[in-house]
Amino acid sequence: MSKINLLPDVKSAVGTSKENSSPKLNLTTCMEKNDSLPIFKSYRQGGSRYEDVLSLNADQLNLKFEENIMVSSDKIWDQLATISQFNYIDFKSIYGNDNPLNLEIGIGNGEFLAHIGNSYTDENFLGLEVFKEVFLKAVSKIRNQELHNCRIIQFDTALIVRLIEDNYLNSIYVNFPDPWPKKAHKKRRLLKIDFIEQLASKLKVGGTLNIATDHDDYAAEIAENIVAVKQLKSEYDSVYVRNITDYFHTKYYRKFVSTDGAYFFKYRRI
Numbered sequence: 001m002s003k004i005n006l007l008p009d010v011k012s013a014v015g016t017s018k019e020n021s022s023p024k025l026n027l028t029t030c031m032e033k034n035d036s037l038p039i040f041k042s043y044r045q046g047g048s049r050y051e052d053v054l055s056l057n058a059d060q061l062n063l064k065f066e067e068n069i070m071v072s073s074d075k076i077w078d079q080l081a082t083i084s085q086f087n088y089i090d091f092k093s094i095y096g097n098d099n100p101l102n103l104e105i106g107i108g109n110g111e112f113l114a115h116i117g118n119s120y121t122d123e124n125f126l127g128l129e130v131f132k133e134v135f136l137k138a139v140s141k142i143r144n145q146e147l148h149n150c151r152i153i154q155f156d157t158a159l160i161v162r163l164i165e166d167n168y169l170n171s172i173y174v175n176f177p178d179p180w181p182k183k184a185h186k187k188r189r190l191l192k193i194d195f196i197e198q199l200a201s202k203l204k205v206g207g208t209l210n211i212a213t214d215h216d217d218y219a220a221e222i223a224e225n226i227v228a229v230k231q232l233k234s235e236y237d238s239v240y241v242r243n244i245t246d247y248f249h250t251k252y253y254r255k256f257v258s259t260d261g262a263y264f265f266k267y268r269r270i
Ligand SMILES: C[S@@+](CC[C@H](N)C(=O)[O-])C[C@H]1O[C@@H](n2cnc3c(N)ncnc32)[C@H](O)[C@@H]1O
Pocket: 021, 022, 042, 043, 044, 105, 106, 107, 108, 109, 128, 129, 130, 131, 134, 155, 156, 157, 158, 174, 175, 176, 177, 178, 179, 190, 250, 251, 252, 253
């Protein structure tokens, strides 16, 4: 593997990849909805980002959290059908306080978000998830555990992250992003260099970007990309570590991670 210098203990990716466990989504692009809108595609479609969606002169995306928990994707698509540009999201009005905001991308069934939300009650948590079935499981968890500091949005991170102010987030978690193991699908992977750069710019100085993956080839790609982002510095002596003791084991971790551990990246915004 070409990235062997970065990942000395990465096994050969051949034959070790797990099948991508995520459902295939048929996300509609904004272009398909309304031809007058700027061209953008979701990450899953291997497309460009929501580059032109931010305008400081525009109104905010209307995020009306049902039950103070969730916004479903149809509510956002409805707005995208008629409006193409938005201002930054006002999280202070969403949470009713100015506590530090933490973001999890791809929350799955929401157990990690619920865990950290429960552990840090004086901080706010925002979770993003595109897939409705697991999103609804996350809604139930947050509802049942009465986590008043957690909100979740069923939408592509490509749009929502764009609408978070720079230097704002306390931490970002990306636990087991879809590995897209087939060669032809690799371009759909989320953690491309420009997206990692964007995530870094959304962190406050001192904030952390935390990534876990079990996928050898994706780990190598993340390693190569993340070391190229000058705003980020590893918290470890190495580019990643294979085991961490305080990591909450998500459903994906329990299902797929072998005794070799996963690849954990923890980078601080400098
Ligand atoms: C492999 S699963 C991991 C779920 C969970 N983090 C865990 O560790 O169990 C990846 C999740 O990311 C979600 N996802 C993928 N691309 C996304 C995107 N662009 N925006 C938001 N969520 C996304 C998928 O729907 C899926 O639920």
